[in-house]
Amino acid sequence: MNILPYKRRVYYYETDKMGIMHHSNYIRIFEESRVFFLQQVGMPFEMIEASGILMPVLSVECRYKRPLRFDEIFFVYPQIISFTGTRLSLKYRVTDEHGDLCAEGSSSHCFTDTDMKPLRIKNSHPKIYDVFAEEYNYL
Amino acid sequence: MNILPYKRRVYYYETDKMGIMHHSNYIRIFEESRVFFLQQVGMPFEMIEASGILMPVLSVECRYKRPLRFDEIFFVYPQIISFTGTRLSLKYRVTDEHGDLCAEGSSSHCFTDTDMKPLRIKNSHPKIYDVFAEEYNYL
Amino acid sequence: MNILPYKRRVYYYETDKMGIMHHSNYIRIFEESRVFFLQQVGMPFEMIEASGILMPVLSVECRYKRPLRFDEIFFVYPQIISFTGTRLSLKYRVTDEHGDLCAEGSSSHCFTDTDMKPLRIKNSHPKIYDVFAEEYNYL
Amino acid sequence: MNILPYKRRVYYYETDKMGIMHHSNYIRIFEESRVFFLQQVGMPFEMIEASGILMPVLSVECRYKRPLRFDEIFFVYPQIISFTGTRLSLKYRVTDEHGDLCAEGSSSHCFTDTDMKPLRIKNSHPKIYDVFAEEYNYL
Numbered sequence: 001m002n003i004l005p006y007k008r009r010v011y012y013y014e015t016d017k018m019g020i021m022h023h024s025n026y027i028r029i030f031e032e033s034r035v036f037f038l039q040q041v042g043m044p045f046e047m048i049e050a051s052g053i054l055m056p057v058l059s060v061e062c063r064y065k066r067p068l069r070f071d072e073i074f075f076v077y078p079q080i081i082s083f084t085g086t087r088l089s090l091k092y093r094v095t096d097e098h099g100d101l102c103a104e105g106s107s108s109h110c111f112t113d114t115d116m117k118p119l120r121i122k123n124s125h126p127k128i129y130d131v132f133a134e135e136y137n138y139l
Numbered sequence: 140m141n142i143l144p145y146k147r148r149v150y151y152y153e154t155d156k157m158g159i160m161h162h163s164n165y166i167r168i169f170e171e172s173r174v175f176f177l178q179q180v181g182m183p184f185e186m187i188e189a190s191g192i193l194m195p196v197l198s199v200e201c202r203y204k205r206p207l208r209f210d211e212i213f214f215v216y217p218q219i220i221s222f223t224g225t226r227l228s229l230k231y232r233v234t235d236e237h238g239d240l241c242a243e244g245s246s247s248h249c250f251t252d253t254d255m256k257p258l259r260i261k262n263s264h265p266k267i268y269d270v271f272a273e274e275y276n277y278l
Numbered sequence: 279m280n281i282l283p284y285k286r287r288v289y290y291y292e293t294d295k296m297g298i299m300h301h302s303n304y305i306r307i308f309e310e311s312r313v314f315f316l317q318q319v320g321m322p323f324e325m326i327e328a329s330g331i332l333m334p335v336l337s338v339e340c341r342y343k344r345p346l347r348f349d350e351i352f353f354v355y356p357q358i359i360s361f362t363g364t365r366l367s368l369k370y371r372v373t374d375e376h377g378d379l380c381a382e383g384s385s386s387h388c389f390t391d392t393d394m395k396p397l398r399i400k401n402s403h404p405k406i407y408d409v410f411a412e413e414y415n416y417l
Numbered sequence: 418m419n420i421l422p423y424k425r426r427v428y429y430y431e432t433d434k435m436g437i438m439h440h441s442n443y444i445r446i447f448e449e450s451r452v453f454f455l456q457q458v459g460m461p462f463e464m465i466e467a468s469g470i471l472m473p474v475l476s477v478e479c480r481y482k483r484p485l486r487f488d489e490i491f492f493v494y495p496q497i498i499s500f501t502g503t504r505l506s507l508k509y510r511v512t513d514e515h516g517d518l519c520a521e522g523s524s525s526h527c528f529t530d531t532d533m534k535p536l537r538i539k540n541s542h543p544k545i546y547d548v549f550a551e552e553y554n555y556l
Contacts, residue, residue, distance in 0.1 A: 023474040199335065
């Protein structure tokens with residue numbers, strides 16, 4: 001499926017005294033782009049949570065290349081890099097409006113029920129499994 | 140009861156490109172001080188929530204006098220300014236380490252059950268009512 | 279001038295354990311809408327700061343009517359409610375996608391140079407003065 | 418040198434709708450602990466910045482083991498894991514009050530002047546170099 005990048009501007013309150021977007025906010029824009037991505041593949045986050053699945057974050061990482069400044073437009077390109085039915089990993093590329101790389105990162109997630117017990121969604125939620133598997137195989 | 144002020148330093152990520160603590164963070168430090176205050180009066184927030192009471196915020200306001208900078212120590216002095224059994228209001232004074240006023244504000248709250256339905260805690264939770272009433276009358 | 283409302287969705291990290299957008303974030307979305315507003319009236323924030331003017335926040339307040347939930351679309355309608363050349367005040371209405379009121383608030387600002395000394399922008403920056411005066415009189 | 422861990426509680430606004438501390442905040446508490454660490458080794462962040470050095474973040478990563486909940490006390494143990502005079506890396510362990518591991522991560526940094534040009538601080542700022550080298554060798 002052809003996924004649109006996530007786009008927005010840097011908010012004033014996201015800058016720090018160095019005058020750049022604080023590095024912690026990249027972890028947040030990864031999440032924003034993940035939500036937009038899931039919406040596009042037809043599996044909005046609310047639908048996932050409504051079906052009793054939580055997707056806690058197991059790990060995140062980010063490498064910073066070029067700082068973003070206040071009100072600068074940026075794009076985030078999320079992509080599934082692995083999916084096993086018990087775990088999901090995505091990578092993210094952040095670019096400025098000229099397409100220059102600003103940051104790269106990734107996140108990995110597991111699937112749990114609302115009591116935070118691990119789920120094998122192939123069995124428990126096959127439709128959600130299929131969406132992730134299809135999107136993963138597409139790439 | 141003699142209430143201790145809430146004390147901490149300004150975090151780097153709380154500064155903005157003007158080099159000062161972003162104004163939105165004062166609403167957050169009011170909340171931090173409120174939690175510390177409730178703990179001191181013997182009614183920790185978790186205990187309130189465990190008894191099935193939520194305290195949604197009805198309004199907040201803040202007037203800024205002197206900006207706080209990175210790593211600066213500040214104090215927040217919360218105080219109950221009204222309590223009716225259905226509503227609670229607090230004011231907050233923020234000072235620097237010399238006691239100079241940096242900001243002043245207030246917040247008002249109601250009491251609801253976990254479905255966000257209003258509660259008259261005098262009837263539903265008399266022990267919690269008494270704690271607030273006593274603290275209010277003390278002042 | 280016909281000002282477009284500011285529109286976006288609630289981010290996951292903006293929710294709190296009550297499952298609603300944390301009240302402090304409304305102060306941040308007021309700022310986001312202010313930046314968008316200034317862009318529309320032809321006086322982007324960067325242009326203001328590039329001309330040596332800072333607009334520190336003197337006060338903010340917000341009254342909460344109906345909580346916003348994760349991924350919910352909302353609109354912010356900012357409007358200048360007073361402008362004197364030394365001070366600027368705006369009010370903000372936040373609605374959900376059905377137009378129902380979620381929150382209302384306001385902010386007031388002064389104008390300073392980069393050393394935080396007050397400016398009378400009618401004299402120091404007449405073009406910026408005219409933009410605010412025109413927008414204020416329009417309403 | 419014997420470094421004290423950084424200690425605080427989880428704030429209400431740091432929780433998300435899962436009822437746990439949002440994962441992005443761990444990157445922020447790493448920074449908080451880094452500032453406390455630099456203070457303890459006699460090289461407070463303000464002193465570093467006052468000497469014309471910025472320490473931009475090159476990368477961060479975090480692995481989440483056990484979620485922290487509202488008002489829970491946690492500790493962060495930062496430690497220098499590499500120092501070359503042009504780069505500095507730290508790792509961080511986050512534990513709850515029983516010493517159980519909640520998260521682990523790391524950050525790497527370079528040294529630049531205020532125009533973001535790289536610095537070899539062994540030559541440019543030998544006293545700051547010595548502090549980091551000593552702390553690194555100690556461990």
